[in-house]
Amino acid sequence: MAKEKEQKQPMPPVSAWGPAVALGWLVPGGGHFLLKRNGRGALLFAAVTSMFLCGLMMQGAMFQPQTGDLLTTLINTGGFIGNICSGMLYLLSVWFGYNVPDMAGHVHDYGTKFLVTAGLLNVLAMVDAYEIACGRKD
Amino acid sequence: MPKMNLTHFEAALLFSLFTSVVLGVVTKRTDRDRLHYGAYTFACFLLALFGIGWLMYLGHG
Numbered sequence: 001m002a003k004e005k006e007q008k009q010p011m012p013p014v015s016a017w018g019p020a021v022a023l024g025w026l027v028p029g030g031g032h033f034l035l036k037r038n039g040r041g042a043l044l045f046a047a048v049t050s051m052f053l054c055g056l057m058m059q060g061a062m063f064q065p066q067t068g069d070l071l072t073t074l075i076n077t078g079g080f081i082g083n084i085c086s087g088m089l090y091l092l093s094v095w096f097g098y099n100v101p102d103m104a105g106h107v108h109d110y111g112t113k114f115l116v117t118a119g120l121l122n123v124l125a126m127v128d129a130y131e132i133a134c135g136r137k138d
Numbered sequence: 139m140p141k142m143n144l145t146h147f148e149a150a151l152l153f154s155l156f157t158s159v160v161l162g163v164v165t166k167r168t169d170r171d172r173l174h175y176g177a178y179t180f181a182c183f184l185l186a187l188f189g190i191g192w193l194m195y196l197g198h199g
Contacts, residue, residue, distance in 0.1 A: 040163050047159040054152060057142040098139075107142070110149040117153070121160040128164040138167060 009136070017133035024126040026087045028118075031129025044125045052089045052118035060111025061102040062094070079112075085119030147187070154183030 024031025028048035032041030063079030066072055083090050102112070131137040144152070162176020 043159055043163050047156045047163075051153075051156040054142060054156075057140055058144070058149070059141065106146060107144060107149070110144070110146075110153070111142075114149075114153065117157065121157065124160055124164045 012134045017130045020129045020133040021126050024129040025085065025122065028087065028089070028122050028125060031126060032132070035129065035132050037132065040128075044121075048086070048118050048122050048125065049089065051114050051121065052086055055111045055114030055118060056093060056098065058107050058111025058114060059100045059103070060108060060113070060115045061100050062090075062098070062115065063112075079116050082116035082119040085123050086115070087122060089118070150183075150187050154180055154187070158183060 020031035020034050023034050027033075027045070029041035029044035029046075032038070032044060062083050063076050065080045066076040100108075102108070128137070158176045158180035161179045162172045166172045166175050
């Protein structure tokens with residue numbers, strides 16, 4: 001019974017959702033703007049961008065992918081992926097030379113978490129844009 | 139770039155606010171549900187913030 005309900009929906013063509021997801025990665029909320037969900041796009045843009053900017057102002061560190069023991073690989077590579085998910089915000093900050101080493105102190109520590117979380121929240125926004133573009137959500 | 143120097147509480151409050159907004163926007167299907175869910179998530183963050191804060195204070199002796 002439950003399996004019947006969980007029938008797999010066919011994957012829509014990439015052309016249907018690709019632009020919205022790509023723009024959503026590049027500009028937080030951009031996918032929603034493209035799909036004419038301007039109010040939600042503006043909220044997502046404001047929240048993700050503010051979080052990223054707060055992270056920068058707290059002088060959080062950006063992760064670089066590192067290999068070593070499992071925990072080092074997981075934290076640094078995972079953090080790097082989280083950072084990259086912020087899209088243009090991450091690219092601009094790197095291009096403008098933002099490079100703060102990992103320092104002791106709770107403010108810097110929060111800043112690092114803010115930077116990664118901004119990227120992860122942007123992933124949620126991209127998934128939402130994907131669902132809207134595929135017609136699974138209004 | 140201006141620097142921000144926040145307390146633990148202020149930083150956690152900001153974190154809760156931004157996260158709640160995004161969770162509210164992406165999770166539900168109507169605006170009313172989104173608003174409710176965002177407020178609910180923010181309240182849960184605050185509850186955890188104060189709860190765990192007191193727990194650490196009392197546990198520390």
